[in-house]
Amino acid sequence: MADSKQQGVYGEPPAELAEVAKDAAQFSPLMPGAAKLEERDHDLATLAMLAPPGTIERRYVLALALKALAPGGRFTVMAPVKKGGARLVAELEAFGLAVASAPRRHHRVCEVVIDRPLEGIDEAIADGAPRIVPELGLWSQPGVFAFDRIDPGTAALIEVLPLLEGRGADLGCGIGILARAVLPSPLVTSLTLVDIDRRAVECAEHNVVDARANFLWADVRTAALPEALDFIVMNPPFHDGGAEDRALGQAFIRRAAGSLRRGGRAFVTANRHLPYEDVLKASFKVVRLIGDADGYKLFEAIR
Incomplete structure (x- = not known):
């Protein structure tokens, strides 16, 4: 300090x-x-x-x-x-x-x-200050991404997620919306929630009360992420400082690939206009489109 x-x-x-x-x-x-x-x-x-x-x-x-x-x-x-x-x-x-x-x-x-x-x-x-948002019934704070709503891309990914198992991570976890959809699976043994926004991580700690969850305030691009994971879920950001930065989401995809075991799966949501297919295909053995609606593309990528 x-x-x-x-x-x-x-x-x-x-x-x-x-x-x-x-x-x-x-x-x-x-x-x-x-x-x-x-x-x-x-x-x-x-x-x-x-x-x-x-x-x-x-x-x-x-x-x-x-x-x-x-x-x-x-x-x-x-x-x-x-x-x-x-x-x-x-x-x-x-x-x-x-x-x-x-x-x-x-x-x-x-x-x-x-x-x-x-x-x-x-x-x-x-x-x-941080507070419970009545519309969500969850802790959040002004300034956090989508602080008073569920982002449509996150909601779309939740709709197509299968029952997950093993060790996983939620990259860019926000206040924990995706994590709350993952952890009801009794087959999940651990979930690491990572976000660059301290406020989001602190809210997620209130919203995701589960002994299998652990929390990391870090930049996904440079963090020491867990290795040999079985799955990753993410709705990658594509703005940095208010400006669109497509390389940001692409960096998330590469970090996900590097953190998964062989055969591990990443579930990714993206605005339809974002060029993620090439980096997905370069980073993963198999890439499947599992959803395409309301302006979002949803991918399952297998390492």
């Missing part, structure tokens, strides 16, 4: 604004191993942040950042104009702060100093 007087970044600033957060410590929930901003309380002298685009999530992390700063502390925050930057000044002013701001490279960059009592901090933190 960085010294408490150093800067911190929640998220990664764009390259052209990297100097704003130069040499910063990391507090992002998408940075495995990072410290929790939620646990800091009035001990930081400076803090720099790339604010997330979601309104509830953004107000939540802004409130966490302001709460983490000591009196007299300085907060620099930026956001793309079209992804929350246009509202950034008003949101900071709503916390009772005087805001200095300027446009820069299609972003709004704001700076405040903690020189007066803050307003509405606890309310913003409560609004963005």
Whole structure:
């Protein structure tokens, strides 16, 4: 953990604004191993942040950042104009702060100093905190992928999953929706849930209460994944930082192949437009299309 007087970044600033957060410590929930901003309380002298685009999530992390700063502390925050930057000044002013701001490279960059009592901090933190989503009956949190719904691709894969057995993994597990569909099988002996989002993993720990489940906060692309698995289920992400990145899902497929035993099976869902067939065929001995509806392709791939 960085010294408490150093800067911190929640998220990664764009390259052209990297100097704003130069040499910063990391507090992002998408940075495995990072410290929790939620646990800091009035001990930081400076803090720099790339604010997330979601309104509830953004107000939540802004409130966490302001709460983490000591009196007299300085907060620099930026956001793309079209992804929350246009509202950034008003949101900071709503916390009772005087805001200095300027446009820069299609972003709004704001700076405040903690020189007066803050307003509405606890309310913003409560609004963005983990909670049980009534529509799901499960723990989730604003900012987590599909936080208040079951993603259609995940739902489509659940519809075609066979009864699984042996040791498995759920890559990009989110809050545990797929895992909850897998673990009713008494033939499953273990299931490792992996996700890059700490918040999702913590919610999954609430939602998947099963002695056979274990949880890993890690980037699937670089994590030390279990080996010689019997099966893998996944609805791979295909966005990174808000932009479509087809290589992300392809990397998941390669990691799945490397983690399965010979004859092990991967069950994969993909938006129909994503070019996954070539990497599946290059990584697996047998690839079968087991579903194609509502814009999703569903594959079974055998190592």
